Amino acid sequence: MKSTEWLNDARFTSWRLDISDLGWPDPTLAEKWRRRAETFQKEGANAVVLCGFQFRWDYLVILDRVLGILHEITEICHEHQLKVVEYHSPTLLHTIRSEEDRRTIHNGRQEQVPFYPDDWRKLSFQEKRLANWRQVSARNGKPVFYEPFTCECFCPNHPEFQKAYRAFIRHHLAEIPVDAILSADLHFLPDIYSCACTYCQKRFLSEYGFELPPTEDPEFWENRENPAFLAWIAARYRWNAEHYQRLRKWLPPEVLLWGRASCCLSAELPQTGFSPQLCAEHFDAIFYEIDPRHHPTNHSEEIASEITAFSSIARHFRKPLIALCHVHSSEDLPGWLDFLKPYDARPWISRQTLHEDAVPEESLLETGFDYPETPPGKPTFEPVQAIFFSETFRDSLEIEQGKDYVAQCRELCADLVARGIRPFLLFDTMWDSAAPALWECLWMLDPRALDKEKERKIAEWQQQGLAIGLS
Numbered sequence: 001m002k003s004t005e006w007l008n009d010a011r012f013t014s015w016r017l018d019i020s021d022l023g024w025p026d027p028t029l030a031e032k033w034r035r036r037a038e039t040f041q042k043e044g045a046n047a048v049v050l051c052g053f054q055f056r057w058d059y060l061v062i063l064d065r066v067l068g069i070l071h072e073i074t075e076i077c078h079e080h081q082l083k084v085v086e087y088h089s090p091t092l093l094h095t096i097r098s099e100e101d102r103r104t105i106h107n108g109r110q111e112q113v114p115f116y117p118d119d120w121r122k123l124s125f126q127e128k129r130l131a132n133w134r135q136v137s138a139r140n141g142k143p144v145f146y147e148p149f150t151c152e153c154f155c156p157n158h159p160e161f162q163k164a165y166r167a168f169i170r171h172h173l174a175e176i177p178v179d180a181i182l183s184a185d186l187h188f189l190p191d192i193y194s195c196a197c198t199y200c201q202k203r204f205l206s207e208y209g210f211e212l213p214p215t216e217d218p219e220f221w222e223n224r225e226n227p228a229f230l231a232w233i234a235a236r237y238r239w240n241a242e243h244y245q246r247l248r249k250w251l252p253p254e255v256l257l258w259g260r261a262s263c264c265l266s267a268e269l270p271q272t273g274f275s276p277q278l279c280a281e282h283f284d285a286i287f288y289e290i291d292p293r294h295h296p297t298n299h300s301e302e303i304a305s306e307i308t309a310f311s312s313i314a315r316h317f318r319k320p321l322i323a324l325c326h327v328h329s330s331e332d333l334p335g336w337l338d339f340l341k342p343y344d345a346r347p348w349i350s351r352q353t354l355h356e357d358a359v360p361e362e363s364l365l366e367t368g369f370d371y372p373e374t375p376p377g378k379p380t381f382e383p384v385q386a387i388f389f390s391e392t393f394r395d396s397l398e399i400e401q402g403k404d405y406v407a408q409c410r411e412l413c414a415d416l417v418a419r420g421i422r423p424f425l426l427f428d429t430m431w432d433s434a435a436p437a438l439w440e441c442l443w444m445l446d447p448r449a450l451d452k453e454k455e456r457k458i459a460e461w462q463q464q465g466l467a468i469g470l471s
């Protein structure tokens with residue numbers, strides 16, 4: 001079997017770890033895990049995502065214990081024909097500045113086993129100090145702090161971090177026989193002024209020939225009319241995507257890889273420097289995490305446009321699409337599965353993580369997890385209409401104008417989807433291999449997004465009979 005073929009029939013659910021699991025090797029835990037695996041297997045799941053030890057460096061001082069836990073769970077899952085996805089963040093670490101931070105972590109991040117060092121800045125890995133790898137803000141030259149997650153963040157360009165993460169991953173693979181890795185949270189935080197560490201500054205200078213200026217320089221910073229600033233935005237996307245390029249090379253072919261993203265259209269993306277479409281070539285599957293606040297019956301424009309975008313990326317790269325749904329109750333489950341089917345998205349069913357008393361996955365799936373297999377090689381859908389969405393154009397606009405451009409795209413997507421049409425979103429990087437023969441119409445959101453080469457192609461396609469729509 002080709003290593004990715006199991007994805008064609010994958011039905012994922014979350015395997016939640018909690019603080020009691022740190023009691024391993026207590027034999028009653030193995031009994032609990034075995035019962036859970038039996039339940040998932042009986043209910044129809046055939047893959048689990050290990051959730052709970054997300055900020056993996058938080059657990060460095062008990063890493064062997066964590067890997068021992070994950071090893072035993074993985075073995076139990078395999079005995080029950082459940083594939084196992086290892087899920088972690090390579091870059092984020094909880095950081096405690098005060099007692100208030102402890103309360104914030106306790107109250108706000110129920111998705112993780114609440115364990116973190118009191119002060120990880122003293123920690124080393126392979127005799128290298130973790131603190132040296134932190135992202136630095138151009139505003140003050142100091143390590144950044146990301147308030148929403150109460151964390152600090154490593155820089156993917158730091159050579160010591162890259163070397164350490166490679167060893168870290170090798171150690172994981174040696175200890176846990178996982179089937180896939182979900183490597184999440186490749187972001188520059190908290191804003192466009194990060195990361196200005198020595199290595200990022202050197203790279204920008206060598207790649208673009210331009211020295212990052214002081215933040216007092218209004219000609220550069222936040223000036224979307226300056227090509228050098230736009231090059232800075234583009235470089236950050238590329239640097240985060242390179243994380244996946246490196247990781248894919250390090251992993252054996254049978255261990256699959258994907259990253260985590262909840263949007264690929266938002267005008268906020270240049271802030272964090274993450275663009276799923278630029279990482280996609282390094283992934284074995286395209287993963288769309290539907291925001292837990294959203295549901296197919298509300299936020300229809302956002303969901304309709306994002307699933308259109310992610311399924312278009314999956315179609316373009318000929319890779320399976322996985323969609324994470326946060327489900328309230330077992331009665332809610334069929335509606336979610338029906339929503340995903342037209343996109344051939346493989347379902348990942350999770351509890352509703354926004355609720356403290358959420359219905360657990362075992363109960364969500366108790367009425368069964370029936371979902372059709374995707375025929376091998378089948379593209380996610382056959383588009384008859386396409387919409388040109390340009391990320392580089394979006395990023396060249398002032399933020400409010402960029403938001404309007406995105407809103408225009410979301411509205412058009414939702415309108416077409418409501419009329420039973422599933423459009424294809426044509427991103428900048430897809431023009432070379434675009435297949436306009438399939439389309440009756442290509443929608444233009446804003447003609448300013450076309451450069452000379454794209455104008456030439458449009459004229460050629462029009463001569464071949466393609467209609468151009470203006471929204």
Ligand SMILES: [Zn+2]
Pocket residue numbers: 135136155156157158195196197198199200201
């Ligand atoms: Zn850096």
